[in-house]
Amino acid sequence: MRLLFVFLACLAFGARAAPAVPGVTPTEIRVGSLQDLSGPIAALGVHFRNGTLMRFEEENARGGVHGRRLKLLVEDTGYDPKRAVLATEKLLGGPGVLAALHNLGSPVVMATMPRFLDAGVLHLFPAAPLKEVYEPLHPLKFGMSPSYALSVPPAARQLIAEHGFKRVGILYQDDDMGREVLRGMDGLLGELGLKWCEQTSYKRGATDFSSQIARLKAADCDFVVLATVVRETIGAYTEARRGGWRVPMLVTASGYTAQVHELGGAAMEGLYGVVLLPHPYPAAANRALADWIERYRRQFKAEPNTWDVFAWAGADLFVRALRAAGPQPTPARVAAALEQVRTPRDFFGSPPFAVTADDHLALRQVRVAQIRNGRWENVADYLPIGRR
Amino acid sequence: MRRARAGALLAALAAAPLLLSPWGLSQLSFVAIYAIAGAGLMLLAGYAGQLSLCHAAFIGIGAYAEALLQARGWPLEASLPVAAAVAALAGVAAAWPARRLAGIHLAIATLSFGFIVQEIMARWESLTGGNAGLVVAPARSLLAGTLGERGLYWLALALALAALWVLGRLLASSAGRALVALREDVVAAAILGVAPARLKTLAFALAAALAGVAGALYAHKLRFVSPEQFDWVMSIELLMMLVIGGLGSRAGIVLGAVFLIALPQLIALLRDLLPTALPPAGLELFAFGFALVLSLRHAPAGLAGVLRRRL
Numbered sequence: 001m002r003l004l005f006v007f008l009a010c011l012a013f014g015a016r017a018a019p020a021v022p023g024v025t026p027t028e029i030r031v032g033s034l035q036d037l038s039g040p041i042a043a044l045g046v047h048f049r050n051g052t053l054m055r056f057e058e059e060n061a062r063g064g065v066h067g068r069r070l071k072l073l074v075e076d077t078g079y080d081p082k083r084a085v086l087a088t089e090k091l092l093g094g095p096g097v098l099a100a101l102h103n104l105g106s107p108v109v110m111a112t113m114p115r116f117l118d119a120g121v122l123h124l125f126p127a128a129p130l131k132e133v134y135e136p137l138h139p140l141k142f143g144m145s146p147s148y149a150l151s152v153p154p155a156a157r158q159l160i161a162e163h164g165f166k167r168v169g170i171l172y173q174d175d176d177m178g179r180e181v182l183r184g185m186d187g188l189l190g191e192l193g194l195k196w197c198e199q200t201s202y203k204r205g206a207t208d209f210s211s212q213i214a215r216l217k218a219a220d221c222d223f224v225v226l227a228t229v230v231r232e233t234i235g236a237y238t239e240a241r242r243g244g245w246r247v248p249m250l251v252t253a254s255g256y257t258a259q260v261h262e263l264g265g266a267a268m269e270g271l272y273g274v275v276l277l278p279h280p281y282p283a284a285a286n287r288a289l290a291d292w293i294e295r296y297r298r299q300f301k302a303e304p305n306t307w308d309v310f311a312w313a314g315a316d317l318f319v320r321a322l323r324a325a326g327p328q329p330t331p332a333r334v335a336a337a338l339e340q341v342r343t344p345r346d347f348f349g350s351p352p353f354a355v356t357a358d359d360h361l362a363l364r365q366v367r368v369a370q371i372r373n374g375r376w377e378n379v380a381d382y383l384p385i386g387r388r
Numbered sequence: 389m390r391r392a393r394a395g396a397l398l399a400a401l402a403a404a405p406l407l408l409s410p411w412g413l414s415q416l417s418f419v420a421i422y423a424i425a426g427a428g429l430m431l432l433a434g435y436a437g438q439l440s441l442c443h444a445a446f447i448g449i450g451a452y453a454e455a456l457l458q459a460r461g462w463p464l465e466a467s468l469p470v471a472a473a474v475a476a477l478a479g480v481a482a483a484w485p486a487r488r489l490a491g492i493h494l495a496i497a498t499l500s501f502g503f504i505v506q507e508i509m510a511r512w513e514s515l516t517g518g519n520a521g522l523v524v525a526p527a528r529s530l531l532a533g534t535l536g537e538r539g540l541y542w543l544a545l546a547l548a549l550a551a552l553w554v555l556g557r558l559l560a561s562s563a564g565r566a567l568v569a570l571r572e573d574v575v576a577a578a579i580l581g582v583a584p585a586r587l588k589t590l591a592f593a594l595a596a597a598l599a600g601v602a603g604a605l606y607a608h609k610l611r612f613v614s615p616e617q618f619d620w621v622m623s624i625e626l627l628m629m630l631v632i633g634g635l636g637s638r639a640g641i642v643l644g645a646v647f648l649i650a651l652p653q654l655i656a657l658l659r660d661l662l663p664t665a666l667p668p669a670g671l672e673l674f675a676f677g678f679a680l681v682l683s684l685r686h687a688p689a690g691l692a693g694v695l696r697r698r699l
Contacts, residue, residue: 076656086649175510
């Protein structure tokens with residue numbers, strides 16, 4: 001019983017006074033971020049944290065925004081929505097936060113977004129490919145990653161037009177990601193007057209794709225869309241090549257990562273991928289990018305990847321909006337500024353970002369890359385993607 | 389003296405929403421919700437000796453039932469008992485193999501039951517929304533209107549206290565003694581006139597009903613349910629909570645829940661005090677695991693056992 005009293009006393013101690021605008025003190029701007037640093041997608045979480053920190057520290061080295069330093073408060077959710085709810089309330093308590101940036105994971109985002117919005121906090125660029133993060137329009141919520149249903153069809157359309165594919169097949173993970181891709185591709189094939197040549201799926205965690213590949217091959221598909229993640233992409237593509245079947249395949253943005261060619265090796269040559277933001281390869285870097293990669297390696301003792309580029313780009317948009325919002329930022333002022341900000345194509349090769357008053361999705365472009373000589377190479381420039 | 393202290397604690401718990409930050413209050417709400425589920429699991433695993441690895445499935449069934457019923461306009465007074473009843477039915481179904489199994493075989497059977505339930509949640513898209521999940525509205529009650537965070541806490545607190553009280557009464561009854569006899573020796577219990585199959589089914593149904601109530605509250609607390617939340621990890625978490633708190637002790641249920649919910653938060657607070665701007669990834673998980681091993685090493689009878697020794 002005594003322990004319970006001590007516990008209650010500790011909880012009561014946690015309450016502290018808040019500034020007039022949550023997260024904005026005379027010297028600091030506090031920004032929260034819910035990351036998975038210990039759960040199933042910790043490999044992503046670390047990069048979202050690092051990329052954001054890079055951008056904030058660049059700004060802090062220049063004296064901060066209007067004299068205030070940017071402080072990133074990273075909370076580890078372990079991809080557990082219960083811990084995410086508690087972490088959200090921790091961030092919202094006391095001095096609070098001006099914005100939540102790059103919150104990671106669909107269940108985490110779905111459970112916590114209403115809490116941030118109800119508290120009047122900006123909810124910016126979560127790392128979850130959900131339409132709900134930018135639609136329906138809300139003054140404080142902004143998205144960066146288009147859903148799979150939006151991002152895959154333009155890339156597939158380009159390849160189909162270029163190569164005259166007629167018999168399109170798909171291998172999809174039997175979950176919300178796979179079904180999103182299927183939904184988007186259904187729409188595209190309808191528009192093109194094509195029918196599925198074959199659809200086949202696998203359960204999350206599968207490691208053997210021989211039967212699925214055999215089905216696609218037996219149906220004589222001339223083009224295959226892979227709604228797969230890293231390991232499954234390698235497994236499926238290798239399986240096809242091993243059997244001598246050299247059909248062109250396009251993997252979604254979740255398979256566009258250096259791990260695919262690093263782990264899959266030479267067998268992955270020729271795979272097409274949907275690119276949202278580019279992977280930062282040191283070998284082909286311009287001077288600004290080479291310098292950035294060097295600083296990243298020094299600070300984090302790791303190699304950056306496309307998720308760092310995502311995190312950096314989202315943080316950059318936020319910083320630009322914060323600057324434009326003037327010396328007394330509020331969530332409403334920053335949101336209004338965000339709708340006016342236009343970014344140039346940056347040193348990573350990312351496309352310009354733009355949110356407008358009636359469209360809060362920042363990235364509405366994708367491009368196609370192909371694995372050539374052991375790395376992803378862009379094969380076409382960015383294409384606009386549709387609204388639905 | 390003891391009674392006065394219990395009264396003071398109760399008063400402090402009831403007044404907590406007026407004193408605590410939303411963060412502190414949420415921790416208490418989760419402790420209460422986990423205590424409700426823990427009371428059921430303690431009955432089943434702690435007293436009746438039936439190892440269940442599908443408790444998350446019962447919680448999930450309660451959560452989905454509540455979310456779906458409230459979305460169809462049912463008030464809490466009706467949806468909550470129905471959520472409990474649906475979960476209890478699932479408990480009866482899970483008990484069917486349990487009637488003939490024990491130990492590791494029962495653990496595997498219940499684990500499989502959990503997988504099946506999770507799969508149904510993911511596949512029955514027209515009802516559950518599939519893997520994309522369901523957004524849950526704040527709880528609506530006929531008597532109290534829409535429950536905010538405070539209202540939900542008071543409800544969870546009242547139900548947790550009621551669950552612990554019912555558990556105490558049950559254990560003091562002949563049915564409770566029969567359950568303990570079942571755990572000690574099934575054959576001996578049967579010779580003494582205990583009907584093992586019926587009793588196991590009853591224990592599963594009651595435990596699942598309590599898990600269903602916890603699930604309903606959990607759904608409102610999270611405002612979002614999806615199949616992946618109710619996986620085997622959650623079932624293990626609940627068992628861990630009971631072992632840390634102390635198997636066979638009602639106080640242990642609450643202490644275990646406090647450990648499970650509040651310790652990661654305490655660790656996160658201490659992490660904020662670290663001088664480095666970049667704490668290593670996974671630090672919290674490591675610290676939690678370390679505390680867990682320490683507590684099992686030095687308090688094999690659980691936190692409740694430590695308290696008993698001290699007092």
